[in-house]
Amino acid sequence: MADTRARKTFRSQEWFDNPNNPGMTALYLERYQNQEYTRDELQGNRPIIGIANSGSDLAPCNKIHVFLMDRIKAGIRDGGGIPMEFPVHPIQETGKRPTAALDRNLAYLGLVEVLHGYPIDGVVLTTGCDKTTPAMLMGAATVDLPAIALNGGPMLDGWWKGKRAGSGTIIWESRRLLAEGKIDYDEFIARACASAPSLGHCNTMGTASTMNAMAEALGMTLTGASAIPAPFRERMAMAYETGRRIVAMVHEDLKPSDILTREAFENAIVTNGAIGGSTNAPPHLQAIARHAGVALDVFDWEKVGYDVPLLLNMQPAGEFLGESFFRAGGVPAVMGELANAGRLHGGCRTASGKTLGEALEGIESVDTEVIRTYDAPLRANAGFKVLSGNLFESALMKTSVISEDFRRRFLSRPGEENVYEGRAVVFEGPEDYLDRINDESLAIDEESMLFIRGVGCVGYPGSAEVVNMQPPDALIRAGVNHLPTVGDGRQSGTSESPSILNASPESVVGGGLAYLQTGDRVRLDLNESRLDALVDEAEWEARRESWAQPEITHQTPWQEIYRTHVGQLGDGGCLELATAYQRIVKDLPRD
Numbered sequence: 353m354a355d356t357r358a359r360k361t362f363r364s365q366e367w368f369d370n371p372n373n374p375g376m377t378a379l380y381l382e383r384y385q386n387q388e389y390t391r392d393e394l395q396g397n398r399p400i401i402g403i404a405n406s407g408s409d410l411a412p413c414n415k416i417h418v419f420l421m422d423r424i425k426a427g428i429r430d431g432g433g434i435p436m437e438f439p440v441h442p443i444q445e446t447g448k449r450p451t452a453a454l455d456r457n458l459a460y461l462g463l464v465e466v467l468h469g470y471p472i473d474g475v476v477l478t479t480g481c482d483k484t485t486p487a488m489l490m491g492a493a494t495v496d497l498p499a500i501a502l503n504g505g506p507m508l509d510g511w512w513k514g515k516r517a518g519s520g521t522i523i524w525e526s527r528r529l530l531a532e533g534k535i536d537y538d539e540f541i542a543r544a545c546a547s548a549p550s551l552g553h554c555n556t557m558g559t560a561s562t563m564n565a566m567a568e569a570l571g572m573t574l575t576g577a578s579a580i581p582a583p584f585r586e587r588m589a590m591a592y593e594t595g596r597r598i599v600a601m602v603h604e605d606l607k608p609s610d611i612l613t614r615e616a617f618e619n620a621i622v623t624n625g626a627i628g629g630s631t632n633a634p635p636h637l638q639a640i641a642r643h644a645g646v647a648l649d650v651f652d653w654e655k656v657g658y659d660v661p662l663l664l665n666m667q668p669a670g671e672f673l674g675e676s677f678f679r680a681g682g683v684p685a686v687m688g689e690l691a692n693a694g695r696l697h698g699g700c701r702t703a704s705g706k707t708l709g710e711a712l713e714g715i716e717s718v719d720t721e722v723i724r725t726y727d728a729p730l731r732a733n734a735g736f737k738v739l740s741g742n743l744f745e746s747a748l749m750k751t752s753v754i755s756e757d758f759r760r761r762f763l764s765r766p767g768e769e770n771v772y773e774g775r776a777v778v779f780e781g782p783e784d785y786l787d788r789i790n791d792e793s794l795a796i797d798e799e800s801m802l803f804i805r806g807v808g809c810v811g812y813p814g815s816a817e818v819v820n821m822q823p824p825d826a827l828i829r830a831g832v833n834h835l836p837t838v839g840d841g842r843q844s845g846t847s848e849s850p851s852i853l854n855a856s857p858e859s860v861v862g863g864g865l866a867y868l869q870t871g872d873r874v875r876l877d878l879n880e881s882r883l884d885a886l887v888d889e890a891e892w893e894a895r896r897e898s899w900a901q902p903e904i905t906h907q908t909p910w911q912e913i914y915r916t917h918v919g920q921l922g923d924g925g926c927l928e929l930a931t932a933y934q935r936i937v938k939d940l941p942r943d
C-alpha cells in the first residue's frame with residue numbers, strides 16, 4: 353500500500369490549521385492545548401482519532417472500555433495518530449426505562465453530531481451491550497469517516513451448582529422454576545447474579561454477542577475481535593491493535609462505505625444463522641444498511657439465511673458460553689467453516705485491510721464440540737423464518753430454538769406438519785399480561801396462542817422485549833413450558849423461546865394485530881411462512897373500520913421526537929428522516 357502520509361491533509365486540519373481564519377483556529381487550538389495536546393501535535397498533520405467511549409457507571413456491560421482506553425490510546429499513538437476520547441449516551445439494556453431500544457437512535461444521533469461537528473479524522477467505536485453496537489455502526493455509516501469497532505467482550509462464564517449459568521438464559525429458566533415452586537425469590541436472584549461473574553457483556557449468544565459478531569462479519573472490526581472475553585489479556589492486545597489500525601485506515605481512506613456493501617450484509621446474515629444469533633439482529637442490521645444506503649429488507653433474512661446450519665453450540669440455542677466460544681476460535685472459526693462451504697462472499701473488504709477471504713485463510717474450528725463443521729452441524733435450517741399474513745406484513749421466527757417437545761406437541765399433527773391452529777389470547781402490553789396470565793376465565797390451555805400488542809417502536813416506546821411470555825403457572829406445573837407467542841415487540845436474544853415477534857406494522861399504528869380478539873382462531877403455517885387470524889373478511893373489515901388509535905402519552909421530549917419519526921421494526925426502527933442523510937463527512941460544517 354502506498355504511503356500517502358506526506359501528501360495528505362486531514363479533515364481535522366480545517367479546525368487546527370486554517371490560516372484563512374486565524375481567530376477560529378486560535379480558539380480551537382488554545383482550548384485543546386490547555387489539556388494534554390501540544391501545538392505540534394494538533395498542527396502536525398497527524399490523524400485525530402476519536403474514541404467513542406460507551407462505558408460508564410450507568411453502562412456496566414460496556415464499563416470495561418473505561419479500562420481499555422489506555423491500550424486503545426497507546427495503539428493510536430504508536431500508529432502515529434492523536435487520540436481524543438469522548439462519551440457516548442449510555443444504552444444499558446438492563447438499566448434504561450422504558451427500554452434501551454428507545455435510546456439506540458438517540459445515541460446514534462449524538463454520535464453523528466460529534467463525528468460531523470468535531471475535528472475527527474477516524475473513530476474507534478467501543479461497543480458491547482445490545483444496542484450500543486448498532487447505534488455506533490449506524491452513526492459511522494451516516495457520517496462515513498474511517499471507523500473501526502471494538503467490543504468490550506463477554507463476561508467470563510457464569511456457573512451455578514456445577515452447571516454453566518448464562519446471562520439472561522438463566523432468568524428464563526429460573527422464571528419457570530419459580531412458577532413451578534421449585535425455587536424461591538432469593539434463589540432466583542442468586543442464580544441470576546451467578547451468571548454475571550465479571551465485567552463484560554452477556555456471555556450467552558444474546559443480542560450483545562450477536563451484534564458484535566455481526567460487526568465482525570460485516571468487516572467492521574479486526575479479525576477475531578468480538579469473542580475475546582472482557583478480562584482476558586487478548587482483549588487488551590486487541591484494543592491496542594485496533595488503535596494502531598484505525599490510524600492506518602485513515603491514511604488508506606478506508607471508510608464504512610467501502611466495507612458495508614450488500615455482500616457484507618449477506619455475510620452477516622449467514623453468520624447469524626450459524627451462530628444461532630438473536631432475533632434483534634434483523635432490525636439492527638436493517639438500520640445499519642439503511643444508513644449506509646444498502647438495499648436490504650427483512651425478507652432477505654429468510655432468502656439468504658434460512659437454510660444456514662447451526663454451527664455454534666452456545667446458549668441459548670446450545671450449551672456453552674463465551675469462554676468456550678473464544679477458545680474454539682470465535683467468529684473467524686465459524687466464518688472459516690462457512691467460507692469453506694462456499695457460503696460467504698470472500699471478496700469483501702474488512703477493517704483489517706485484508707479481504708474477508710484473506711483474513712479467514714486457514715482458519716477453522718479448534719474445538720468441534722463447540723463450533724461444529726459445516727457438514728456436521730447441530731441443526732439444519734437455523735436462520736429465521738419471515739412470516740406474513742393478515743396480522744402483519746412481516747414478523748420473525750427463530751425456528752432453531754423450537755424444542756423437540758414443542759415440535760411434538762404443536763407442529764407434528766399427522767398430515768399437517770409445521771402447521772398449528774389454536775385459540776388467540778390477547779394481552780395489551782406486559783402489565784396486562786402479568787395481571788391476567790393466571791386468570792382462569794381466560795381458559796388458556798395447550799391449544800392457546802398468546803398475543804401481546806402495543807409494545808412496538810411507537811407503542812411502548814422503543815419496542816419492548818416481552819414477546820416470550822411464559823404460560824400460566826398451572827400449565828407449567830403440568831409440564832407445558834412453552835406456548836406459541838406472538839407480538840409487535842421483541843424478545844431478548846438470550847431467550848430460547850420460538851416466539852413470532854417484531855410484527856410490523858405494530859398495532860398502535862393500525863397493523864393487523866390491532867383487530868385480533870381473544871377467542872379468535874389463528875393458524876400458523878411454517879411451510880407457507882404465514883400466520884393468519886381465521887376471521888371472515890367482512891368481520892375483519894368491520895373491526896378495522898371501528899378501530900381507534902389508543903391514546904399515547906409521552907413522558908419525555910425525546911419520546912415524542914422518537915415516536916414522531918420512528919419507522920417500524922421490519923424497516924429497522926430508524927428515525928425515517930435520518931436515513932436520507934448519507935456520507936455526510938464530505939460536507940464540512942460551518943466554521
Ligand code: FES
Pocket residue numbers: 413444445446480481482519552553554558560
Ligand atoms: Fe448488556 Fe446483555 S444486558 S449485554
Ligand code: MG
Pocket residue numbers: 445482559817843844845
Ligand atoms: Mg435484551
